[in-house]
Amino acid sequence: MIELVDIAYVRSGAADLAGAVRFATDVVGLEHVDGGEPGVAHLRADGRHHCLAFVEGASGVIASAFAVADPGALALAETELETRGFTVRRGSPEEARSRRVGEFVGFDDPFGNHIELVVGQQTLARPVRHGRGAGITEFGHLCLDAPDVAEAHRFWSTTFNARASDWIGDAACLMRIDEVHHKLAVFRGDGPGLCHVNFQVAELDDVFRNWHHLQDHDVVIEMGPGRHPQSGAVFLYFLGPEGLTYEYSYGVRRITDEAAWRPRFFDPAEPGSIDMWLGPTQKPLTQPQLVPEGLRS
Numbered sequence: 489m490i491e492l493v494d495i496a497y498v499r500s501g502a503a504d505l506a507g508a509v510r511f512a513t514d515v516v517g518l519e520h521v522d523g524g525e526p527g528v529a530h531l532r533a534d535g536r537h538h539c540l541a542f543v544e545g546a547s548g549v550i551a552s553a554f555a556v557a558d559p560g561a562l563a564l565a566e567t568e569l570e571t572r573g574f575t576v577r578r579g580s581p582e583e584a585r586s587r588r589v590g591e592f593v594g595f596d597d598p599f600g601n602h603i604e605l606v607v608g609q610q611t612l613a614r615p616v617r618h619g620r621g622a623g624i625t626e627f628g629h630l631c632l633d634a635p636d637v638a639e640a641h642r643f644w645s646t647t648f649n650a651r652a653s654d655w656i657g658d659a660a661c662l663m664r665i666d667e668v669h670h671k672l673a674v675f676r677g678d679g680p681g682l683c684h685v686n687f688q689v690a691e692l693d694d695v696f697r698n699w700h701h702l703q704d705h706d707v708v709i710e711m712g713p714g715r716h717p718q719s720g721a722v723f724l725y726f727l728g729p730e731g732l733t734y735e736y737s738y739g740v741r742r743i744t745d746e747a748a749w750r751p752r753f754f755d756p757a758e759p760g761s762i763d764m765w766l767g768p769t770q771k772p773l774t775q776p777q778l779v780p781e782g783l784r785s
């Protein structure tokens with residue numbers, strides 16, 4: 489069993505690199521950390537050097553990365569994945585530099601999502617210079633697509649230390665690797681992909697202020713503001729360039745009594761199972777079946 493200690497970053501292709509960076513800073517509120525690396529832009533939300541990297545090229549996710557504890561744990565993870573039949577590739581020193589990590593390995597999960605395991609992700613001591621005062625405090629979670637959510641859970645919970653916190657039928661599984669209700673989610677999709685990246689904000693007011701800001705700037709709101717019954721967080725999903733969906737959320741649950749927590753099963757057809765406030769979906773999050781019938785717009 490490989491122990492993931494945190495999420496690290498998402499690396500994504502951007503056909504219009506400047507446009508993707510402009511949106512991530514001026515609209516989302518991330519910091520552009522100028523690394524002087526042509527064709528690569530690093531975006532920062534918290535102490536991590538970056539949690540999102542755009543690489544000039546075809547749009548779409550390149551890798552989703554998780555941290556393991558140390559180089560010994562990474563070497564063991566490499567062996568374990570190979571024993572389980574995965575083809576694992578060690579990143580070159582140059583690739584590691586671009587990711588601001590000490591070392592990393594990459595492999596494809598059973599559905600074709602490219603995953604990187606990293607050690608020594610760089611921390612920046614200075615405060616985040618937010619592109620806009622959106623209230624972002626942290627890179628909250630990443631959500632992958634997979635055609636079979638139960639199978640994806642089996643993979644993440646047997647190969648790794650991920651535990652199901654809650655299920656939304658066979659449409660989604662929310663998994664924790666520490667006390668936070670989920671840092672990894674899997675959402676049913678036709679194939680592999682990145683469903684969304686989540687950023688936590690400091691206050692409830694930030695969600696609503698951001699909602700107005702996004703509307704004022706003609707950003708496509710995909711869902712929200714609403715409240716997820718799973719994590720209890722107030723959320724807002726919106727669409728950025730390159731097809732990347734962002735989520736702001738406030739107030740995610742922490743599971744502090746590990747032994748007492750039992751995953752719950754929410755029926756996606758039941759009103760309120762995604763949004764306790766029963767809000768409409770302006771643009772469905774890829775999968776219309778997630779939105780209860782009658783609430784679909």
Ligand SMILES: CC(C)c1ccc(C(=O)O)c(O)c1O
Binds near residue numbers: 720721773
């Ligand atoms: C609809 C998606 C998969 C979802 C569901 C619930 C939560 C939450 O409880 O916070 C999310 O963050 C989601 O992205």
Ligand SMILES: [Fe+2]
Binds near residue numbers: 629735
């Ligand atoms: Fe989410």
